[in-house]
Amino acid sequence: MNNAPSFSFRDQQLFCEDTPVAKSIEKWGTPVYVYSKKTIQANLDAYKAGFGAHAHLICYAVKANSNLAILQLLAKAGAGFDIVSGGELARVIAAGADPKKVVFSGVGKTREEVFAALEADILCFNLESVAELDLIADCAKLAQRKARISIRVNPNVDPGTHPYISTGLRDNKFGIAWDDALPTYHKASKNQYLDVVGIDCHIGSQITQIAPFLDAAERVLKFVNQLQSIGVQLHHLDFGGGLGICYRDEVVPEP
Numbered sequence: 001m002n003n004a005p006s007f008s009f010r011d012q013q014l015f016c017e018d019t020p021v022a023k024s025i026e027k028w029g030t031p032v033y034v035y036s037k038k039t040i041q042a043n044l045d046a047y048k049a050g051f052g053a054h055a056h057l058i059c060y061a062v063k064a065n066s067n068l069a070i071l072q073l074l075a076k077a078g079a080g081f082d083i084v085s086g087g088e089l090a091r092v093i094a095a096g097a098d099p100k101k102v103v104f105s106g107v108g109k110t111r112e113e114v115f116a117a118l119e120a121d122i123l124c125f126n127l128e129s130v131a132e133l134d135l136i137a138d139c140a141k142l143a144q145r146k147a148r149i150s151i152r153v154n155p156n157v158d159p160g161t162h163p164y165i166s167t168g169l170r171d172n173k174f175g176i177a178w179d180d181a182l183p184t185y186h187k188a189s190k191n192q193y194l195d196v197v198g199i200d201c202h203i204g205s206q207i208t209q210i211a212p213f214l215d216a217a218e219r220v221l222k223f224v225n226q227l228q229s230i231g232v233q234l235h236h237l238d239f240g241g242g243l244g245i246c247y248r249d250e251v252v253p254e255p
């Protein structure tokens with residue numbers, strides 16, 4: 001990640017890059033939120049460099065900050081977007097994002113939101129349950145479209161993070177249980193209105209070690225081989241959660 005200080009004090013004044021924060025306060029009043037374009041771009045570039053020549057799409061989680069200027073900056077830089085609502089879909093489209101780079105994650109998708117995402121022709125829906133699979137298949141049938149889907153599987157991996165932000169263990173409430181994943185994929189592959197394109201795995205947030213990602217990847221890739229054996233050919237692997245950041249003294253891995 002970018003370690004250069006975008007916020008610094010000069011002559012007892014707080015600066016964001018080369019602009020005094022006081023100028024923003026004079027113009028906009030308080031409270032005022034100031035973000036560093038340079039830092040955002042540098043962090044995105046670090047992930048791009050990490051992937052190198054491997055085919056990839058880096059998706060920004062819009063729930064982290066849905067400021068239109070930030071979304072526009074990321075869209076222009078070629079980023080994709082991970083959304084969890086119809087409102088977030090509307091915002092990324094308003095910011096100039098390519099819907100073909102949008103992944104719709106999250107629980108509780110409504111029929112209206114699914115129809116809007118189908119109309120926009122987004123890249124993929126990340127499914128969280130069999131009930132959601134049925135919902136999206138029904139909406140796709142009514143819309144006479146084929147919905148591209150990925151299924152979020154729960155690989156029962158301990159991310160080594162705080163239990164409140166762990167999402168990949170057997171008892172966590174998100175995703176399809178590991179033992180149910182194969183029949184769920186089989187069911188999805190037989191539906192003419194669903195195009196099974198990926199697999200999604202999100203083991204938690206604020207992960208500061210690589211080992212949990214490697215454990216999850218090993219399990220998921222073996223499962224991908226199982227899917228191939230029953231004729232389900234996937235196109236992408238979605239590893240959610242991202243890398244942890246330094247709040248105090250955490251040592252975090254580089255992208």
